[in-house]
Amino acid sequence: MPYWDLDRYRTELLTQTDLLRALVRDAAPDTRVPTCPAWNLGQLLRHVGGNHRWAETVVRTRATGPVPHDLVDDVFGYGDQDMAVLDSWLAEGAQGFTDALAQAGPGTRVWTVVPGRPLVFWARRMLHETVVHRADAARTVGARYALDAAVARDGLDEWMDFGTVPEAYDTSSGEPLLGAGRVLRFQATDHPAEEWLVDLTGDVPRWRQGTGPAAVTVRGPLTDLLLLVYGRPVDERVEVDGDRALLGLWLRRTGFWLHE
Numbered sequence: 305m306p307y308w309d310l311d312r313y314r315t316e317l318l319t320q321t322d323l324l325r326a327l328v329r330d331a332a333p334d335t336r337v338p339t340c341p342a343w344n345l346g347q348l349l350r351h352v353g354g355n356h357r358w359a360e361t362v363v364r365t366r367a368t369g370p371v372p373h374d375l376v377d378d379v380f381g382y383g384d385q386d387m388a389v390l391d392s393w394l395a396e397g398a399q400g401f402t403d404a405l406a407q408a409g410p411g412t413r414v415w416t417v418v419p420g421r422p423l424v425f426w427a428r429r430m431l432h433e434t435v436v437h438r439a440d441a442a443r444t445v446g447a448r449y450a451l452d453a454a455v456a457r458d459g460l461d462e463w464m465d466f467g468t469v470p471e472a473y474d475t476s477s478g479e480p481l482l483g484a485g486r487v488l489r490f491q492a493t494d495h496p497a498e499e500w501l502v503d504l505t506g507d508v509p510r511w512r513q514g515t516g517p518a519a520v521t522v523r524g525p526l527t528d529l530l531l532l533v534y535g536r537p538v539d540e541r542v543e544v545d546g547d548r549a550l551l552g553l554w555l556r557r558t559g560f561w562l563h564e
Contacts (some may be wrong), residue, residue, distance in 0.1 A: 308458065310410045313427035314402040316455060317434060321398035324438040325391050329446045330443045331384045333421065339440045339536055347379040348444075352437050354379065359426045363404040391547070401430060418469055418560070432459045436534050443536075451527045453495055459530045464500060464511040467558035468539045473509050474533035481509070481557045488554055489518035492526040502554065520546035534560065 333346030340348055354375035362371050405427055406523075408414075416425045435455060442449035465474065471482040486504035497531065504510045522529065524542030532538050533555060544551060 306427060307422070307424045310405060310424050310427055310429055313424060313431055314405055316460050317427065317431045318398055320431060320434045320438060320455075321352075321356075321394055324349075324434060324441055325394055327438065327441050327447055329334060329387060329391060329443075329444060331387065333387055333390065335444055337440055337444045339443055343379060345441065346382070346385060346387075346390060348437060348440060349394055350379040350382055351376060352482055353390075353397040354399040355396075355433050356430055360397070360401040360404045362414055362438065363401070363408050363412075363423065363426060366408070366412065369415050371415070383523045397467065398434075402427075414474055418466070428458065428462055431455070432462055435459060435535070436531070439536060449527070453498075453526055453528070456526045456530045457495075457498060460526075460533070461501060461513075461535045463530075463558065466561055467502065467511065467554070468509045471560050472557045473504075478560075479559060481553060482506070485519050486550055487516070487518040488551060489515065490529055491515075491521065491522040491523045492529060493523050495527045498526055504554070516527055518546065519553045520548065522551060533558070534562075 308316075312332055328345060328349065333344060335345045335347075337343050337345055337348050343351065354373075356373050358371065358373050361367070365371070406422070412423050414423060414426070416422075417429075418460065423514075432558055435451060436459075439449050439451075441447075459480055482504050484505060488502040488504070490500040490502075492498035499513065499515045500511060501514055501516050502509065522532070522542060522544050524532065524538065528538040528541045532542055535555070
């Protein structure tokens, strides 16, 4: 589905970052994150802020090829355990990235991890990176997690788009994804008009917002559908009817980019 405009993504990214900062301000940075067990809370925040800085570098330098992502991955080398330091660092990174986007403007072309995407790709990607890790932080500190329906919907659209790139369905990349009868349906129980249909029966994956017959149907609150595709625990709130093995395969194949 179409991207939002760049300014809307910029505003929402700053909002989500501020919500994350408020959530963890009084938490202990060495608290283990149950949904990212290799990290403590401070390392999770370093990852989020590192992502913002990595994307800012891509945009600011007008990169035409891959940019090293040490800031994203090297979360274990920081000695500070001061949440006030992390709070400022998160705020500065999000502001720097959104400023770089504004200075570049929507028509600027830069390298994107999925080739040929517009600049707004990075705004969307960093928004949903922040959205999902805010859910991780909420679970860590035992806080309620809520997400605006429009943001959750856009996050699911982004995931569906990732599922159409060759790495997700190329037979050389893993177990075959395409095949006869392979259709998935996702229904948001709290927003009945929101449905996604994923058709894997052709030569490439296709998806659309809408309904239809499917081999497996997944029903749950809109936010939980988003968390499900990211592998977060939502079993008690999401119902799966039909071919669970197909759902599992689709989630693994469409999530290829999470592990690169």
